[in-house]
Amino acid sequence: MTPEDIEHLAALLKARSGLILGADKTYLIESRLAPIARKEGFANVAGLLTALRTRRDEKVILAVVDAMTTNETFFFRDKTPFDQFKSDVLPAFAKSRISGDIKVWCAACSTGQEPYSLAMMMDEARAQFPRINLDILATDISDRCLEKAQAGLYTQFEVQRGLPITMMVKNFEKVDEMWRISPKMRQGVRFRKYNLLDDLRGLGRMDVIYCRNVLIYFDIATKKRVLEQMATMLADDGYLFLGAAETVLGITDAFKPLQGTRGLYVKNMSASASLRPSATSSLPPLRAAGAA
Numbered sequence: 660m661t662p663e664d665i666e667h668l669a670a671l672l673k674a675r676s677g678l679i680l681g682a683d684k685t686y687l688i689e690s691r692l693a694p695i696a697r698k699e700g701f702a703n704v705a706g707l708l709t710a711l712r713t714r715r716d717e718k719v720i721l722a723v724v725d726a727m728t729t730n731e732t733f734f735f736r737d738k739t740p741f742d743q744f745k746s747d748v749l750p751a752f753a754k755s756r757i758s759g760d761i762k763v764w765c766a767a768c769s770t771g772q773e774p775y776s777l778a779m780m781m782d783e784a785r786a787q788f789p790r791i792n793l794d795i796l797a798t799d800i801s802d803r804c805l806e807k808a809q810a811g812l813y814t815q816f817e818v819q820r821g822l823p824i825t826m827m828v829k830n831f832e833k834v835d836e837m838w839r840i841s842p843k844m845r846q847g848v849r850f851r852k853y854n855l856l857d858d859l860r861g862l863g864r865m866d867v868i869y870c871r872n873v874l875i876y877f878d879i880a881t882k883k884r885v886l887e888q889m890a891t892m893l894a895d896d897g898y899l900f901l902g903a904a905e906t907v908l909g910i911t912d913a914f915k916p917l918q919g920t921r922g923l924y925v926k927n928m929s930a931s932a933s934l935r936p937s938a939t940s941s942l943p944p945l946r947a948a949g950a951a
Contacts, residue, residue: 660688664708668723671711675724676800677856677877677885691726695719725801731872732769734822735776740871740900743923745780748867748898749788755896759790764865766855767873768797771808771848772817775840777869778847779826796862798853809850811840856881859888866894871922872902879910886911890926899924 668688669680680688689704696707699719710716711723735741752761765774774797781793799805818827818838831838853862855873868889874882889899890913899914901907901922907914914924 660685660705660708664705664712667712668708668727671720672724672727673878675720675856676728676854677881678728679876679878680727687727692723695722695726721802725803728801728876730769730801730804732772733817733820734772735780736773736821736871737903738821739903740869740922741776741780743900743920744777744867745784747917747920747923749784749791751896752866753788753791756791759788760792760794761866762794762864763796763867764862764869765795765797766853766868766870768799768804768808768850769801770804770813771797771811771850772813772821773797773869773871774808774848774850775811775844776821778844779830781847782830782844783826793847795848796851796865797848798851798862800852800854802852805850805852808848809845811845812837813840814838855885859885860892862892864894865889865892866897867900868893868897869900871900872905874905875902883911887913890914893926895926895928897926 665680665685665688672678672680688708692704692707696702696704699707699710699722701707701710707719707723711720753759763774763777765777768774774795777793777795781788781791784791797808799808812834813831814837818831827838830841830844832841853859855870870885870889874885877885886907890911893899898917901924903922905922907916907924912927915927917923917925
């Protein structure tokens with residue numbers, strides 16, 4: 660691989676997904692793109708990267724971006740954000756929302772374990788919060804991940820990783836060597852392809868946003884833009900969950916940490932006036948028009 664090949668790939672990934680490709684990621688390029696190179700008939704990854712620079716094949720570009728994005732996830736990942744949802748978020752909404760309808764957005768949902776974890780948790784908490792109804796929207800940039808998520812079909816390793824055995828028995832059925840989540844849970848989650856670099860406000864108003872372990876791959880400017888768009892679409896009494904290694908501090912004052920919690924944020928109302936939709940409605944999506 661030439662420096663020009665790697666530079667072009669880095670620019671492509673940033674333009675299409677926001678991902679920042681570090682200079683030390685040669686091994687990652689080789690391991691993730693080798694299957695695509697073979698499938699497309701290239702002798703090696705270097706040949707694939709050269710083709711990306713010299714000809715525009717949207718199908719190959721999408722496959723490359725999909726392969727390079729990180730899709731690490733598992734059921735009830737990190738546990739704390741789910742415990743906080745039950746202990747802090749649900750009781751607050753149970754008191755403040757007459758209708759009980761709560762819109763939840765799982766951004767960068769990968770293969771669906773996060774939204775399905777929320778659906779199962781809500782099912783367990785139904786007796787405690789009988790009026791609460793979760794409308795869960797889960798989005799991702801990857802067609803491959805969304806297809807798996809919608810199918811709700813997981814390996815033995817995937818269902819054992821983070822999922823309590825009682826929930827597995829209650830919510831999954833064995834299908835050959837795989838496990839499929841129940842129709843009830845699948846019906847509780849809507850999946851949609853969406854890029855975090857696009858205008859997020861098209862998704863509508865949200866009460867809770869889970870955006871965990873994805874902003875760490877963006878540069879500061881992209882993080883700021885994504886977070887501030889989320890602030891305009893989040894209800895004034897809404898909540899934002901970020902990953903344990905992520906923060907809004909030093910990036911934007913649109914959110915502030917919820918006191919006594921980790922990774923849970925609320926809107927900073929003193930800064931909300933400058934982030935009204937009218938103030939940002941003319942801004943284009945982060946992706947450059949015609950980006951390669």
